[in-house]
Amino acid sequence: MYHSCVIKYASRHCGQASAILSQHKLGHPLDTPGLQTLVYKEGSAVKGVCIFGVADGYVYRLAVGKAYQRQGVGRALLHRAMFVLHDDYGVEEMSLNYQTDEARGYYANLGWVVDEASSCCRLKLT
Ligand SMILES: CC(C)(COP(=O)(O)OP(=O)(O)OC[C@H]1O[C@@H](n2cnc3c(N)ncnc32)[C@H](O)[C@@H]1OP(=O)(O)O)[C@@H](O)C(=O)NCCC(=O)NCCS
Numbered sequence: 001m002y003h004s005c006v007i008k009y010a011s012r013h014c015g016q017a018s019a020i021l022s023q024h025k026l027g028h029p030l031d032t033p034g035l036q037t038l039v040y041k042e043g044s045a046v047k048g049v050c051i052f053g054v055a056d057g058y059v060y061r062l063a064v065g066k067a068y069q070r071q072g073v074g075r076a077l078l079h080r081a082m083f084v085l086h087d088d089y090g091v092e093e094m095s096l097n098y099q100t101d102e103a104r105g106y107y108a109n110l111g112w113v114v115d116e117a118s119s120c121c122r123l124k125l126t
Pocket residue numbers: 024061062063064065068069070071072073074075076096097098099100102103105106107109110
C-alpha cells in the first residue's frame with residue numbers, strides 16, 4: 001500500500017524541496033523530462049524528496065530534511081518509487097551510486113545489493 005504522504009512533485013513544492021537538497025549539499029533540477037520527482041508532504045511541510053529515472057530506475061537523489069530523519073520518510077519515498085517504476089514503467093531494477101558510508105549502510109539495511117567496487121547499490125523489483 002502506498003504511503004498517502006508521498007505525492008508527485010509540483011512547482012509549489014520547489015522551495016521546500018530545494019531547501020532539503022541544499023541541507024545535504026545536494027542539488028538537482030526538480031522537474032527534468034524523463035525523471036520523476038516524488039515528495040513526502042505532511043500538512044504543509046515537505047519532508048523528503050526522491051528523483052529517479054523512469055526508463056532505467058536510476059535514483060538520482062534521495063534526501064530527507066534533517067528534522068525528519070529516521071521517521072520512515074526515506075523508506076516511504078523509495079517504496080513508492082519502486083511501485084511507480086515496476087507497475088507504471090515495467091522497470092525491473094533500481095540502482096544508484098552512494099556517496100557516503102552512511103548511505104551505503106542505509107541501502108544495505110533496506111535490502112539493496114551493494115557493490116563496493118563501483119559504489120553502486122541495486123534492488124530487483126518483482
Ligand atoms: C539516508 C536518508 C535518505 C535516510 O532517510 P530516513 O527517512 O532518515 O530513513 P528511514 O527513516 O526511512 O529509515 C529506514 C530504515 O533505515 C534505517 N536507517 C536510517 N538511516 C540509516 C543509516 N544512516 N544507516 C543505516 N540504517 C539507517 C532506519 O533505522 C530504518 O530501519 P528500521 O525500519 O529497521 O528501523 C536520509 O538520512 C538523508 O537524507 N541523508 C542525507 C542524504 C543522503 O545521504 N542520501 C542518500 C544518498 S543517495
